[in-house]
Amino acid sequence: MNEFGLILEYFTWPIKDPSVTIGVGDDAAVFSLEKGYQVVTTTDTLTEGIHFSANTSAKDIAQKSLAVNLSDVAAMGAKPKYFTLAISLPKIDKSWLKEFSDSLRHLSEQYEVSLVGGDTTNGPLSITITMIGTIESSKALTRSGARPGDGVYVSGTIGDAGFCFWKLTNGIVPSSYELKRLNCPIPRVELGLALKNLASACIDVSDGLEQDLSHILKSSSVGAIIEVEKIPVSEALHIHIEDTNDWTIPLCGGDDYELCFTIPEGNKELFKKVLEPCNVNITRIGVVTESLGLQIEGFDGPRSSYQHF
């Protein structure tokens, strides 16, 4: 099997979205945009040994590669529509490719995103997905809109992926729930779309809550006070925190892909109406302040969030 046979077999499937005129197979993809919409685009790379271990399944690698990109588009309040896949493979392993391709196709159909092109090369295992989404002009949810008095919120539970990673590195067997949270994060696409008309700023929690919330604060030229006791954590992580008196995992653990956002206080009815259908818990963990910096009440132990360099 050569490169072109591989692309045909594993990365070409019928595209249902009529806005795609040309998908995989030409020199570049072509799709149409609706009038009054802007393009939102993001790229993330997952490399073996850095973003996932050598024993991660092809199914989980495909899921996570797509999910982390969907999550970035979700954090902008946009609708993900198209993606490209640049994949570097150490060899042609048909059963690995079948599992990867089936998983990628399944998740892409679930989120209604079309694979429109990519690149296939030989090298250490690495996956780069570029996601393209759309949003009504000037509606994009940025990091820079938080204002003093806004509430600070997070979706879901925080620290599950970090707790899983901590267990793995300490020779403790994680629960299947924790493994799922680390390897197959759920991108909060529906929530991002709902927040578009409600939130003043938003980010996805990929590097750790403290660091990611700090990005919002810096971009918005504001500060915030959050209380550690209010951060929603799983029961198992809560027990670990009570035992160790250490909030490092929920504050600094990355890879949760929940959304952290700010909302002007006031309209509780609108808040309920917009967020309830999203089927994910939303928790208020603090408030935006005029004085700069992030103040964390309830924990001041040493800690640091993930950085590549």
Ligand code: ADP
């Ligand atoms: P080019 O030589 O013009 O870069 P390629 O030979 O790399 O084209 O790719 C041929 C076609 O297959 C292009 O349409 C490209 O977008 C698509 N393609 C290549 N690799 C992938 C992949 N991993 N997933 C989806 N489409 C791919």
Ligand code: MG
């Ligand atoms: Mg190419």
